Amino acid sequence: MLSPESxxxxxxxxxxxxxxxxxxxxxxxxLESAFGVAEGARYWEIFGRRREALGLAxxxxxxxxxxxxxxxxxxxxxxxxxxxxxxxxxxxxxxxLEAVAHLRTLGLPVVLSDGDIVFQPRKIHxxxxxxxxxxxxxxxxxxxxxxxxxxxxxPGKHYVMVDDKANLLAAMKSALGARLTTVFVxxxxxxLAAESKSAEPAPDMVIExxxxxxxxxxxxx
Numbered sequence: 001m002l003s004p005e006s007x008x009x010x011x012x013x014x015x016x017x018x019x020x021x022x023x024x025x026x027x028x029x030x031l032e033s034a035f036g037v038a039e040g041a042r043y044w045e046i047f048g049r050r051r052e053a054l055g056l057a058x059x060x061x062x063x064x065x066x067x068x069x070x071x072x073x074x075x076x077x078x079x080x081x082x083x084x085x086x087x088x089x090x091x092x093x094x095x096x097l098e099a100v101a102h103l104r105t106l107g108l109p110v111v112l113s114d115g116d117i118v119f120q121p122r123k124i125h126x127x128x129x130x131x132x133x134x135x136x137x138x139x140x141x142x143x144x145x146x147x148x149x150x151x152x153x154x155p156g157k158h159y160v161m162v163d164d165k166a167n168l169l170a171a172m173k174s175a176l177g178a179r180l181t182t183v184f185v186x187x188x189x190x191x192l193a194a195e196s197k198s199a200e201p202a203p204d205m206v207i208e209x210x211x212x213x214x215x216x217x218x219x220x221x
Contacts, residue, residue, distance in 0.1 A: 002218055006157035007107030010150070011133070013120075014113070015164040015188025017096045017210060018088060018127050027059070030082055034075035042066065055141055059083055060119050083119070088127035093187065095211030100132040106218045110136040110154050112143050112161070144171040160221045162213070164188045166199035173201050181221045185210055 014020035031040035047062040054061075063079055070076055103109045111133050113120060120139050124130045130137060138153065140146040151159075159176060162183040163169050169182040184203035186192065187210065205220070207213065 002158055002221070004105070004107050004218065007218065007221065008154050008156035008159045009103045009107050009109045010112040010159055010161045011100065011103075011109055012113060012161075012163040012165075013111060013115075013124060013127075013129060015190060016162060016185050017093060017100070017129055018123075019091045019093055019188070021188050022091050023086065023088070026086075027082070030079070034079070035070055035073060039066075039070060056114060056116055058116055058119075060116070084122060086123075086126070088123050092127055092129075093210045095209075095214060097128060097132050099210050099213040100129070102214050106221075107160070108136070108154065108156070109133050110150075111138065112150060113137070113139050114141065114143050115139050144168050144175070147172065147175050158221075162210075165190050166203055167195065169203050170199040170201055173204075181205065183207060183213075183221075 011017060028040060028044070031043050035043075043062060043066045046065045047057075047059070050058045050062050050065070060083065063083065067076060100109050109132075111124060111129060113124070115123075117139060121130075121137070124137055124139075136154070138146075138150060140149075143150070158179055158181070160181045160183060161169060161172055162185060164185050164187050166184050169184055173180055173182050182203045183205045184207070186206065186208050
């Protein structure tokens with residue numbers, strides 16, 4: 001029988017605890033307002049190329065490349081402030097931090113996120129998530145490939161992964177088997193994509209919003 005001392009809750013960040021789609025829209029709106037539609041589109045082209053090359057969302061690196069051709073625009077330096085000081089706390093999904101606090105009564109909550117090592121930690125700090133998990137934060141390029149490292153850092157009898165990407169949950173389930181319970185949160189564009197319905201193995205649990213975790217106790221996992 002599971003006990004809170006033996007269970008690790010692994011929590012994704014983007015579109016799981018906070019609405020990253022909304023941040024992306026805000027960034028796009030700011031770029032178009034400051035530089036025009038064509039330049040805004042150019043930023044996203046750069047962003048897409050860097051994502052394909054690096055395997056991660058590199059907002060800051062894309063801005064570095066974007067500066068070429070707009071360096072005389074007085075709005076350029078303001079983009080740094082927009083990204084680094086963005087109010088991610090206002091983009092938390094309803095009851096996200098309450099859900100983390102609830103999981104703290106059932107086991108040990110740990111953030112397990114993909115991302116870069118500058119902007120992603122900044123996002124997690126400014127949203128309040130870092131404090132909510134008491135600094136237990138892991139950020140990798142591809143977290144599904146780092147499960148051995150995760151287990152060394154946070155050994156447990158059983159793990160629960162909460163994420164908005166069904167294919168990633170399937171990959172982790174294939175690796176950890178019965179030691180992992182996968183929870184699919186149907187939030188954000190990845191979760192609503194058609195391919196999410198065909199992920200194998202299917203998630204162990206599906207919830208519509210992160211706040212639904214408040215309705216579950218340890219036996220459900």
